[in-house]
Amino acid sequence: MHKPFVVNVGALRRGGVHATEAHCCGGLTGIAVSASHVPDNAEIQVDAVLEVASGTSILVTGTITAPWVGDCRRCLGPAEGTLVSTVRELYEDRPDPEETYKLHGDQLDLEPLVRDAVLLELPHAPLCSASCAGLCPVCGIDRNTGTCSCETELNDPRWAALDVLRARDD
Ligand SMILES: [Zn+2]
Ligand SMILES: [Zn+2]
Structure with missing residues (x-):
């Protein structure tokens, strides 16, 4: 060999x-x-x-x-x-x-x-590029190639209020 x-x-x-x-x-x-x-x-x-x-x-x-x-x-x-x-x-x-x-x-x-x-x-947490935008944590879309409207919904105060209510129920 x-x-x-x-x-x-x-x-x-x-x-x-x-x-x-x-x-x-x-x-x-x-x-x-x-x-x-x-x-x-x-x-x-x-x-x-x-x-x-x-x-x-x-x-x-x-x-x-x-x-x-x-x-x-x-x-x-x-x-x-x-x-x-x-x-x-x-x-x-x-x-x-x-x-x-x-x-x-x-x-x-x-x-x-x-x-x-x-x-x-060897890298333990590699990146495809330093500016990789990652995946949307809500819908999973690749933000490097697509866009979604999840972020605006997450920031909507009405949703935040709902989250507080949900937290109380737990
Ligand atoms: Zn990446
Ligand atoms: Zn999304």
Whole structure:
């Protein structure tokens, strides 16, 4: 299976070079929060610098760019965008599971780092646009594409009086 996010770090680990750039792109599946997700196999781009930290550990510094899609929190229509995550993480032969990532010999797999970083940046309350007008809470019409007369009725003092009466009955 092709692993687009695996980088060979043999030269780094043997001291031939101190730092190297890695530019990878590829698709992953299953990166999602409830309101948004990265489409399966959509292109995720990683631009990073890998450098020898202490001993054989390798520090990865860079940016991850990924497209996302979701449901607008106001109108429930489709929302989409591109997220950018800045990362600075350590890979070690014997990682601390809470803090660092595992090196597999000369293979440094950026995939777990990409998954964690992108998941953190996915929007939990996306908007289709900053000016989305949302749905009418009364009739449900999409106010971006249509209009209704609900608002005037809600503001009508006679309706307000009726609401007070209803509240008393409860
Ligand atoms: Zn919207
Ligand atoms: Zn309405």
